[in-house]
Amino acid sequence: MLVTRQKLLRRFWYPVMPMSMLQDGPKPFTLLGEKIVLFLGADARPVALSDRCCHRTAQLSKGYCEGGNIVCGYHGWTYDATGKCVRIPQNTEAAIPANARVPSFHCDVRYGYAWVALEDPVQPIFELAEANDPGYRQIDQFYEVWNCAGLRLMENSFDMAHLSFVHKGTFGPKSHVPRKMTIEGTDIGLESYVETPVANPAIARNVVGSDEEETIRVMRGTWFMPFSRRLAISYPSGLKHTIITNATPIDDHSSMVVQWCYRSDTEADVPAAEIIAFDRAVTNEDKFILESTDADACIDTTRRVEFHMDSDKPGLIMRERLLSLLRQHGEEEVHG
Numbered sequence: 235m236l237v238t239r240q241k242l243l244r245r246f247w248y249p250v251m252p253m254s255m256l257q258d259g260p261k262p263f264t265l266l267g268e269k270i271v272l273f274l275g276a277d278a279r280p281v282a283l284s285d286r287c288c289h290r291t292a293q294l295s296k297g298y299c300e301g302g303n304i305v306c307g308y309h310g311w312t313y314d315a316t317g318k319c320v321r322i323p324q325n326t327e328a329a330i331p332a333n334a335r336v337p338s339f340h341c342d343v344r345y346g347y348a349w350v351a352l353e354d355p356v357q358p359i360f361e362l363a364e365a366n367d368p369g370y371r372q373i374d375q376f377y378e379v380w381n382c383a384g385l386r387l388m389e390n391s392f393d394m395a396h397l398s399f400v401h402k403g404t405f406g407p408k409s410h411v412p413r414k415m416t417i418e419g420t421d422i423g424l425e426s427y428v429e430t431p432v433a434n435p436a437i438a439r440n441v442v443g444s445d446e447e448e449t450i451r452v453m454r455g456t457w458f459m460p461f462s463r464r465l466a467i468s469y470p471s472g473l474k475h476t477i478i479t480n481a482t483p484i485d486d487h488s489s490m491v492v493q494w495c496y497r498s499d500t501e502a503d504v505p506a507a508e509i510i511a512f513d514r515a516v517t518n519e520d521k522f523i524l525e526s527t528d529a530d531a532c533i534d535t536t537r538r539v540e541f542h543m544d545s546d547k548p549g550l551i552m553r554e555r556l557l558s559l560l561r562q563h564g565e566e567e568v569h570g
């Protein structure tokens with residue numbers, strides 16, 4: 235599935251940028267091939283407009299913010315949060331033409347990020363219990379482009395078969411199959427439960443709260459279709475570490491990986507930098523292999539040579555859920 239060919243994917247919320255990046259002016263982002271500009275509106279809430287001035291097509295993201303509006307850097311045409319042109323500096327006599335406007339998109343703020351839906355969203359932004367629980371702290375981890383398709387990254391998130399290979403440099407278990415695993419499709423995606431022994435190298439020991447050579451991970455995974463995943467990990471030490479990974483689709487071949495985590499400990503227990511360093515090492519292992527995969531993640535397994543085994547249950551469920559979601563909205567997979 236090439237993501238820009240599926241119209242339905244324009245109707246989901248995606249985290250596109252940390253709010254901190256908007257403090258010093260407008261910023262560009264490409265979402266599903268659509269070039270948008272993000273900026274802070276009058277109430278300091280994020281706004282998303284098409285990144286193309288309707289005067290002579292300059293990128294609005296090269297302009298600046300003024301009183302909650304965005305000013306084009308070319309001739310100063312000014313747009314409000316709805317995309318309506320409210321000022322043409324050189325046009326002192328005539329009224330502003332009614333069609334002088336740029337398209338606007340749904341935009342909201344949640345978990346410290348600006349979220350965008352290009353068309354009317356089919357469901358709200360997912361809720362995260364940890365975000366309102368004073369027993370957890372949030373650590374912002376990664377905001378970076380991966381040259382890989384979002385569905386590949388999501389499939390990998392639930393694929394336990396890769397741990398002993400891809401992660402042999404960090405936490406990879408000796409066994410190729412987890413001690414226990416259950417998985418089932420849900421209305422919003424899927425839920426998984428996994429118990430597995432994992433290696434516990436020096437870089438991980440403070441982070442997981444154990445000095446043993448091995449420890450046990452209990453992982454509860456949730457896939458929020460189409461490109462978000464919550465992975466709640468708990469360790470025998472009682473420590474809880476929940477990772478939120480989003481593969482926000484830039485285009486058919488690349489994704490913005492937006493990842494933060496929640497921890498049940500404090501900065502005094504384990505510094506955020508140490509947690510980020512361990513997750514960085516793990517994430518780099520995934521990135522290395524995922525960037526070698528074909529972007530056209532194969533949903534219809536009859537159309538291409540790509541094998542899906544019984545042991546690839548997460549991938550099979552994801553395919554079934556996605557096809558069902560498309561059908562529910564009157565769409566079919568558009569083949570690449």
Ligand code: FES
Binds near residue numbers: 288290311
């Ligand atoms: S191109 Fe934007 S004001 Fe002229």
Ligand SMILES: [Fe+2]
Binds near residue numbers: 390
């Ligand atoms: Fe992995």
